[in-house]
Amino acid sequence: MYPELALVLGGCKTLPKTGCTSHGLSPATKIIMLTMTKCIKEFIYIMDIETRFRYMDFNISIRCILCVVSMLSNIECNAQKIPKSIVRNFSICIPRNVDSINFKFATDGYYSMKEIEGSSFNLNKDTFDINIIFYKRGMLLYNFFDYANKYGGDSKKYLSSVYHGIEQDKFYKGFFWGVYKISNDTIIAQVIFNRGKALLASWDAREYKFLILNRTTLEFLKMETRSLNNPTKEQIKTLQKSMQNRSFLHIEFIHYDYIPPYDNSWLKKLDWIWCDKSKK
Numbered sequence: 001m002y003p004e005l006a007l008v009l010g011g012c013k014t015l016p017k018t019g020c021t022s023h024g025l026s027p028a029t030k031i032i033m034l035t036m037t038k039c040i041k042e043f044i045y046i047m048d049i050e051t052r053f054r055y056m057d058f059n060i061s062i063r064c065i066l067c068v069v070s071m072l073s074n075i076e077c078n079a080q081k082i083p084k085s086i087v088r089n090f091s092i093c094i095p096r097n098v099d100s101i102n103f104k105f106a107t108d109g110y111y112s113m114k115e116i117e118g119s120s121f122n123l124n125k126d127t128f129d130i131n132i133i134f135y136k137r138g139m140l141l142y143n144f145f146d147y148a149n150k151y152g153g154d155s156k157k158y159l160s161s162v163y164h165g166i167e168q169d170k171f172y173k174g175f176f177w178g179v180y181k182i183s184n185d186t187i188i189a190q191v192i193f194n195r196g197k198a199l200l201a202s203w204d205a206r207e208y209k210f211l212i213l214n215r216t217t218l219e220f221l222k223m224e225t226r227s228l229n230n231p232t233k234e235q236i237k238t239l240q241k242s243m244q245n246r247s248f249l250h251i252e253f254i255h256y257d258y259i260p261p262y263d264n265s266w267l268k269k270l271d272w273i274w275c276d277k278s279k280k
Contacts, residue, residue: 082192082270083203083229085230086192086203086205086228086229087272089205089228089229089230090179090190090192090205090228090272090273091190092138092179092180092181092188092189092190093179093272093273094137094139094179094268094275095137095138095181096275096276098136098138103182104182104212104215105134105187105214105215105218105253106215106216106255107134107135107136108255108256108257108259109254109255109256110131110133110155110159110253110254110259111131111132111133111134111218111251111253112130112131112132112155112251112254113129113130113131113132113218113220113248113249113250113251113252114127114128114129114130114248115128115129115246115247116246116247116248116249129145129155130143131143131144131145131155134180134187135262137262138179138180138181139177139178139179139180139262139265139267140178140179140180140189140191141171141177141178141262141265142175142176142177142189142191142208143175143176144158144159144171144175146158147174148170150167155254156254156256156258159256159258159259160258163258163259163260164258168260168264171260172260172266173266175193175194176191176192176206177192177194177266177267178190178191178192178267179267179273182212185211185212186209186210186212187209187210187211187212187218188207188208188209189207189208189209190205190206190207190208190228191205191206191207191208192205192206192228192267193205194266194267204229205227205228205229206225206226206227206228207224207228208224208225209224213250216253217250217251217252217253218250218251218253219250219251220251222246222248223240223244225243226239227239
């Protein structure tokens, strides 16, 4: 076996902590990448030569691959930044002051939108709740939920737990955080999903539009949805087809006193998202 595999065969726990340096992948991460490559080569070598296809070697190779892939999903890589193409495609920034936003809808709570599986409004089909918080600061949180199901999917209980400091990490470091502006009777929102610290994850940024029907009701303009990831023509067609095959009910406002502040949002800490850098 290869020397690097000794680390893996020991149970994975002996591997040094992975991460990124200012110059890219850390030495520990490079070791894991090299180990995975050699594991795969070893596995293919065994598979190709029947005379050497022994259960022990097969078992060891499987352990090697599964273990390394598992660790790769947890590699922290703070040095990886949001692609410049996404930054350029963000045309909205956090305003200089709250007074610059002409609020035509309620913001002392959150909005809930039901998505119905399929293109027809059949309530017998599976439905999904998409929750949105619009902050007066010009920021929003799109599609938050009780991700660990600790509160039985109860959005209010989940928000309360974040508000009181019990559940904060996923709320502020995950989900789709973004910015918005109001143009006439339409809310234009641009959001980006925090790729987290997983090496194999990717950034995802989108633009959504909502029609303001009254102070407590919005309508999702699904066909106005667009990707901010510099999509190809084929990807644009795929997104449009996907939206055509989805149905959404009107977005209803839910008043709630325990809305977590946006102060600890990861997006707020980025210089480029501010209209006035000094307001950060």
